[in-house]
């Protein structure tokens with residue numbers, strides 16, 4: 001959808017902001033650009049909507065060289081959100097949001113209806129906030145209006161430059177969640193500039209890590225964290241990148257172990273005999289539809305009861321698709337050696353620390369090749385031998 005072909009930008013004073021950049025953002029994809037201050041992220045982004053013209057190479061949007069498109073027309077098709085949102089102070093929130101659709105010639109009533117819908121989508125009540133002026137909103141609310149306004153024209157491409165930079169971390173996380181949900185629904189192609197590595201990891205389908213004017217690595221966050229392309233990227237992603245990987249890797253069915261299972265209607269005597277014969281110390285209890293009831297230890301007194309009456313509650317479980325970070329946190333919180341994983345209320349298997357480790361290796365495709373020695377994350381304790 002967005003394609004950079006050998007693009008360079010040298011400003012008139014000789015500063016080379018971007019040097020021979022080539023990459024592509026697929027339709028519906030969200031790519032984050034992250035890197036130190038002055039490395040060329042904003043320049044990259046501004047070449048998409050022609051706020052900056054490349055000195056060499058070309059930028060294509062939807063297969064069309066942007067150099068051949070009238071800049072004003074181009075910008076109406078491409079949403080743009082910046083940190084200082086730039087709302088019109090003398091226009092209400094609703095009017096601000098409806099600006100571009102109006103410029104595109106949509107009828108006033110239709111544009112306002114769409115604007116109200118979008119305000120709701122970004123978590124603002126149009127009947128409460130719609131008639132306010134920007135200075136009657138909080139910083140976080142203004143950011144939301146900025147996002148709603150950029151989306152109001154249903155642009156296939158959205159450029160976002162530190163859009164949540166000015167709000168506190170809690171609000172920022174909420175805005176990120178809402179924005180992700182929205183982007184997934186609308187399937188907008190997004191180029192997202194940020195200073196914040198956590199934000200880049202959290203939002204990016206893929207991320208571009210910039211060095212000076214160049215992309216040092218362009219990949220899914222899990223691989224950038226797990227297999228950084230070199231010492232620069234490794235250092236930039238932080239010494240805790242091993243931990244960061246936990247939050248971008250999801251629990252999948254293939255990661256799970258199948259523990260011993262007994263059925264809730266089994267007799268305790270039978271169940272205990274089978275568990276002991278197999279050398280199991282415990283078993284998961286499922287009902288006939290595969291729903292998780294709990295667990296039983298193998299040292300139950302073999303009474304005439306059904307297993308159901310002896311089942312112990314499972315304190316901790318995870319939904320399929322939870323992050324490994326959530327899984328690890330639950331393991332620590334409950335001091336548990338394994339965690340049940342459910343799809344809805346259907347039991348799928350259990351995650352163990354060994355399987356968690358394997359899932360991390362899977363996330364960087366390390367199962368079928370050795371991780372280079374310098375990328376193995378060893379924890380050493382100073383002074384320990």
Ligand SMILES: Nc1ncnc2c1ncn2[C@@H]1O[C@H](COP(=O)(O)OP(=O)(O)OP(=O)(O)O)[C@@H](O)[C@H]1O
Pocket residue numbers: 011012013015016017035036037038039040041042043044195
């Ligand atoms: N109009 C300009 N004229 C000259 N140099 C410029 C101009 N705009 C940007 N630069 C320089 O180009 C380089 C890249 O700037 P750019 O704004 O793209 O970086 P950035 O990665 O977005 O930085 P930040 O994260 O601080 O916003 C910097 O050295 C900057 O000083």
